[in-house]
Amino acid sequence: MNQDFASSSVPRTRRAGQNSKDSFARARLVFPDGTSRVTIERDPVPLYIQRGVGSYLFDVDGRRFLDLNGNFTTLIHGHAFAPVVEALTHQLQRGSCFANPTESEIELAELLCGRIPRVDRVRFVNTGTEAVLFAIKAARAFTGRSKIAKLEGAYHGAYDWVEVSQAATPDNWGDPTAPASAAFYRGMPASVLDDVVVLRFNDAEGVHRSLSLHAHKLAAVILDPMPSRGGLIAPKPEFIAAVQKAARESGILVIADEVLNLRQSFRGASARYGLVPDLVTMGKIIGGGLPIGAIGGREDVMKVFDASVGRPQLPQGGTFSANPLSMMAGLAAMRHLDHAAFAHLEVLGNIVRNGIGRAISNRGVPLCVTGATSLFRIHPMAQTPKDYREVYPVPAGATLMKRLTRFFAENGIILPHGAAASLSTPMTRADAEFIVDVFTGFLDSHRDTLDAIEVRT
Structure with a gap:
C-alpha cells in the first residue's frame, strides 16, 4: 500500500x-x-x-x-470521449434539433434492437424518468389494468407511482411480509399509494404471494435487476424465477429498468441474471453523455405507441425526443462499447x-x-x-x-x-x-x- x-x-x-x-x-x-x-x-x-x-x-x-x-x-x-466529441461537432454544424426524424435515430435503434434481448421495437424519450413513465403507461394501455408492483427502496426516477416506498424508513415501511406503500413526499395522493404493491428484493415467496394476490389489477411489475439505492445486491435466481412465474401466470408485464444497469454487460443486466422482460427502460450510457431515455420491448406490447392508423392507444411525443445530438452521441458511445x-x-x-x-x-x-x-x-x-x-x-x-x-x-x-x-x-x-x-x-x-x-x- x-x-x-x-x-x-x-x-x-x-x-x-x-x-x-x-x-x-x-x-x-x-x-x-x-x-x-x-x-x-x-x-x-x-x-x-x-x-x-x-x-x-x-x-x-x-x-x-x-x-x-x-x-x-x-x-x-x-x-x-473523443468519438463522442467528434460526432457532436459534426452534427452541430448541421443543426441541433428538428421536428422531422433523422437517420441517426434509426441507427441507434437498430443497434439497441440488435443487442438487447427482448427489444423488438424502441421509442426514444429524453430521460430515464420518462422512459419509466412511458413503460408503465404502455403496460397499462396493453393490459387495461392500473396498478403496478415495485421493489421497496428501488429508484426509478421522478414519477409518482415508482416513488412509492423509494425512501421508506423503519417508521413507515410496515410488516416484513407485507410492506406498506410509503409516501415519498408530503402530499403524495393516497390514490397513488393504493395503486402500488410494494415487494421486497430477493423475497421469492413474498413476491409470488403478492403478485398473485393482486393479479387481476396489476399491469406490471417493475424491477431493477440490481437496485443501486437498494444496495447494489445481486438478485437470487429463485427471486427472478418467482417474479417471472407469477407474472406469466397472471398476465402481468415485467418491466426491467436498466437505465443504470444496462452497463453490466454487452447485452445488459437482464441477460446477465436470467430475467426475460416484456419491456426494458434504458438511458444514461446509451446517450453518450447527453440527455436520453428509451423504452424497448416486445413488438405486440410496443404497438400501443403505433400511430400509423390514427390515434394510438398511448400517445407519446416530446420536443427533444430522438434529437440528433443525443442520437449521434449515443451511437458513437455504444459502438465503442x-x-x-x-x-x-x-x-x-x-x-x-x-x-x-x-x-x-x-x-x-x-x-x-x-x-x-x-x-x-x-x-x-x-x-x-x-x-x-x-x-x-x-x-x-x-x-x-x-x-x-x-x-x-x-x-x-x-x-x-x-x-x-x-x-x-x-x-x-x-x-x-x-x-x-x-x-x-x-x-x-x-x-x-x-x-x-x-x-x-
Whole structure:
C-alpha cells in the first residue's frame, strides 16, 4: 500500500476551494438551496467542476479528482470521449434539433434492437424518468389494468407511482411480509399509494404471494435487476424465477429498468441474471453523455405507441425526443462499447471489489462491499445485506460513510455517498489499485473510529 495513506495526519486539501465557495454563494441567490439537483453532494459546499478529461475531473480551483460518480454512472467512457466529441461537432454544424426524424435515430435503434434481448421495437424519450413513465403507461394501455408492483427502496426516477416506498424508513415501511406503500413526499395522493404493491428484493415467496394476490389489477411489475439505492445486491435466481412465474401466470408485464444497469454487460443486466422482460427502460450510457431515455420491448406490447392508423392507444411525443445530438452521441458511445470494453471494465471492477474485500478481511472491520462488473458500493455493516431494509443505515454507519467519502475527496477521488460508484473505460489497472490504496488508507487512519463506532453486524 502507498504509505501516504497509512498516516492519520493526511492533509485535508481536497475540501471545496475558494472558487467553489464563491460559486456556491452566487448559487444560493438563485436556487432554493443553492443547487439545481437534490443529488448534489456538499461538505458543506459542493465542488464546482470546470472540466473533465477521461476518468478525471478538474474543479474550478484547479484540482484533479478521479471520478467514480460519472454523472451517476452515465459516463461509461469518461469525460470528453473523443468519438463522442467528434460526432457532436459534426452534427452541430448541421443543426441541433428538428421536428422531422433523422437517420441517426434509426441507427441507434437498430443497434439497441440488435443487442438487447427482448427489444423488438424502441421509442426514444429524453430521460430515464420518462422512459419509466412511458413503460408503465404502455403496460397499462396493453393490459387495461392500473396498478403496478415495485421493489421497496428501488429508484426509478421522478414519477409518482415508482416513488412509492423509494425512501421508506423503519417508521413507515410496515410488516416484513407485507410492506406498506410509503409516501415519498408530503402530499403524495393516497390514490397513488393504493395503486402500488410494494415487494421486497430477493423475497421469492413474498413476491409470488403478492403478485398473485393482486393479479387481476396489476399491469406490471417493475424491477431493477440490481437496485443501486437498494444496495447494489445481486438478485437470487429463485427471486427472478418467482417474479417471472407469477407474472406469466397472471398476465402481468415485467418491466426491467436498466437505465443504470444496462452497463453490466454487452447485452445488459437482464441477460446477465436470467430475467426475460416484456419491456426494458434504458438511458444514461446509451446517450453518450447527453440527455436520453428509451423504452424497448416486445413488438405486440410496443404497438400501443403505433400511430400509423390514427390515434394510438398511448400517445407519446416530446420536443427533444430522438434529437440528433443525443442520437449521434449515443451511437458513437455504444459502438465503442464492444466486448473488449466490457471485459476491461470487468477486470477493473474485480480488482477494486476484491481489493476492498481483502482490506476489510485483513483488518477485521465491520464493513462489506457489493456490486458487479464496473459498479461497487461499500456498506457500514459486517455481513452482506440481502435487501433495502438491511442496507438502511444506522446513524453511526451513515456518519462513517460520510467520513469515507470525505477521506476519498481529500486524497483525490470523487466517491458517491450512499450510491453506486462506477468505473469507466479510460481507467487503468493503476487507477483501480489507487482506489484500493485510498480505501486501505482510510481503514488504517481511522482504526480508532472504526473500533469505537458500533455499526450494524
